[in-house]
Amino acid sequence: MKNADVIVVGGGVIGCAVAYYIAKKGIPVMLVDEPKRGRATSASAGGLWPLGESIGLGCGVIFHKAMIEKGLIPPDSHVPPQLPKTFLDFAIQSNAMFPSLAIELRETSGIDFEYEETSLLFLMYDEGDVAFAKPLYANCPCGRSRIDWLTPNELRKVEPAITHNVLGALRFNGDNQVNPYALSDSFREAARKLGAQIITHTEVKGIKVSSGRITGVETTTEFIGCKYVVNAAGAWAAQIAKTAGIELPVYPVRGQIVGTEALPDIISACISTNDCYLAQKKHGEIIIGSTTEEVGFNVGVTPSAIKELTAGAIRAVPFLEWVKVKRVWSGLRPGTADEMPILGSVSGLEGYINACGHFRTGILNSPLTGLLISEIINGEKLSIPIEPFLLSDERLNGSITSNHKVSVFSQEQQTIIISIKGMTCEGCVTNVKKTLNSLQGVTKFEVSLGDHQAKISYNAKEILPDTVIAAIDELGYKAHSPLAAKCIGL
Numbered sequence: 001m002k003n004a005d006v007i008v009v010g011g012g013v014i015g016c017a018v019a020y021y022i023a024k025k026g027i028p029v030m031l032v033d034e035p036k037r038g039r040a041t042s043a044s045a046g047g048l049w050p051l052g053e054s055i056g057l058g059c060g061v062i063f064h065k066a067m068i069e070k071g072l073i074p075p076d077s078h079v080p081p082q083l084p085k086t087f088l089d090f091a092i093q094s095n096a097m098f099p100s101l102a103i104e105l106r107e108t109s110g111i112d113f114e115y116e117e118t119s120l121l122f123l124m125y126d127e128g129d130v131a132f133a134k135p136l137y138a139n140c141p142c143g144r145s146r147i148d149w150l151t152p153n154e155l156r157k158v159e160p161a162i163t164h165n166v167l168g169a170l171r172f173n174g175d176n177q178v179n180p181y182a183l184s185d186s187f188r189e190a191a192r193k194l195g196a197q198i199i200t201h202t203e204v205k206g207i208k209v210s211s212g213r214i215t216g217v218e219t220t221t222e223f224i225g226c227k228y229v230v231n232a233a234g235a236w237a238a239q240i241a242k243t244a245g246i247e248l249p250v251y252p253v254r255g256q257i258v259g260t261e262a263l264p265d266i267i268s269a270c271i272s273t274n275d276c277y278l279a280q281k282k283h284g285e286i287i288i289g290s291t292t293e294e295v296g297f298n299v300g301v302t303p304s305a306i307k308e309l310t311a312g313a314i315r316a317v318p319f320l321e322w323v324k325v326k327r328v329w330s331g332l333r334p335g336t337a338d339e340m341p342i343l344g345s346v347s348g349l350e351g352y353i354n355a356c357g358h359f360r361t362g363i364l365n366s367p368l369t370g371l372l373i374s375e376i377i378n379g380e381k382l383s384i385p386i387e388p389f390l391l392s393d394e395r396l397n398g399s400i401t402s403n404h405k406v407s408v409f410s411q412e413q414q415t416i417i418i419s420i421k422g423m424t425c426e427g428c429v430t431n432v433k434k435t436l437n438s439l440q441g442v443t444k445f446e447v448s449l450g451d452h453q454a455k456i457s458y459n460a461k462e463i464l465p466d467t468v469i470a471a472i473d474e475l476g477y478k479a480h481s482p483l484a485a486k487c488i489g490l
């Protein structure tokens with residue numbers, strides 16, 4: 001029977017960081033990963049934006065604007081909510097680990113994760129943006145040296161490709177970027193070199209418990225005994241926790257993203273606007289992100305989202321109108337209602353440790369998470385207080401939320417348009433209508449014979465678009481993937 005002191009479930013950036021720091025302490029560790037569609041690390045933009053993310057930039061401000069446009073937040077609430085100081089402290093400390101980590105992991109793994117000191121620019125398009133930026137500039141939680149106010153002229157000198165239609169920009173010094181795939185690869189390879197066993201393409205089916213303590217995990221092929229299980233299964237963490245009788249409020253939050261062809265240097269800083277964010281990577285690709293959507297484990301890409309993101313990118317950097325889109329993709333963030341990771345042990349189950357729920361900032365917060373979990377297992381003094389990140393009753397019953405929680409409700413009601421090949425007569429329309437009527441979770445629909453289409457509203461918590469499509473297919477027609485899926489609010 002295989003055995004390890006510690007089994008890490010999940011080989012995204014968090015699982016790899018955890019395995020690395022544990023192996024570094026000389027503790028026998030085994031990482032078990034099944035690469036699922038939509039895993040977040042390989043979908044990420046690689047931004048390290050501790051200040052930006054904690055004050056609501058990046059995806060926060062894009063999401064906030066979308067909510068205002070849908071009438072779900074009053075139009076005068078221009079400012080996205082900030083995350084608690086405990087989050088900022090964690091993110092700042094994790095971010096500070098990157099310069100030395102870049103050297104350390106290059107030496108141990110031979111992989112360069114492309115750490116770049118870019119800074120993050122928030123573009124101010126209008127007076128509303130200026131009103132948002134002024135108090136941030138006046139009371140920057142990290143001190144004045146971390147933040148600069150650039151006039152339009154100053155911005156033009158340092159970033160000539162950015163639109164001239166701006167009232168200025170805020171620069172967040174110390175908010176930088178990495179290549180997220182290379183970061184994860186370098187953690188994993190360094191862990192392996194330090195003795196960690198890496199088991200790939202193997203699913204953990206469940207955690208085994210006896211008399212209130214972990215005894216091991218059951219994989220698709222065998223039982224592996226251990227003293228500790230670290231749950232780093234990303235958006236799937238709740239499923240793993242459930243097998244040990246633990247309820248975990250972690251759920252998938254889709255982010256869609258666009259990548260351009262490789263370009264010469266166009267922008268030197270990462271850019272955040274209320275339409276999108278942009279980051280040019282070392283190999284020249286410009287990453288344009290990203291949406292915040294609750295659509296279960298649906299890993300699709302929708303034309304409407306791609307259109308909005310690219311329009312936002314062209315508004316910020318007009319030259320992008322002439323470049324080629326090379327790829328589009330989406331990933332599932334491990335979401336939590338309060339946008340904070342869930343870390344550490346849980347009461348009543350010895351040997352079980354959470355390292356999940358990193359939502360929009362798992363790349364940024366991976367080094368400190370890995371270090372912290374290794375300190376817990378080694379019984380050391382912790383580098384940062386863990387209490388705010390533990391799985392508490394308040395977090396479990398959802399009484400702590402942030403602006404993101406709005407999406408849980410707003411995105412419940414979704415609309416898709418499905419084209420149906422073979423629906424050529426009134427009788428066919430009646431059949432489709434009957435089927436849609438019988439599906440729990442479908443709330444409204446219009447079926448058009450002329451367009452061979454059905455516009456279907458459904459509750460995303462009750463039914464997935466794929467289930468609707470499969471039901472129509474079963475009638476003998478050919479239903480195509482959604483042409484457009486978009487949140488229509490409550």
Ligand SMILES: Cc1cc2nc3c(=O)[nH]c(=O)nc-3n(C[C@H](O)[C@H](O)[C@H](O)COP(=O)(O)OP(=O)(O)OC[C@H]3O[C@@H](n4cnc5c(N)ncnc54)[C@H](O)[C@@H]3O)c2cc1C
Pocket residue numbers: 009010011012013014015032033034035036037038039040041042043044045046047048202203204205232233234235236237240254255256257289290330331332333334355356357358359360361362363364365
């Ligand atoms: C579009 C997008 C952009 C983002 N941009 C940024 C950014 O700029 N900066 C930032 O800091 N963060 C960003 N994030 C968030 C970041 O990517 C995540 O927080 C982070 O990757 C989470 O890492 P993870 O290891 O917890 O999850 P994942 O990377 O999803 O890894 C979990 C792993 O566990 C595996 N797994 C699941 N179940 C099992 C099982 N039963 N058995 C075995 N293996 C299993 C999965 O297949 C996967 O490999 C972004 C996310 C998205 C989607």
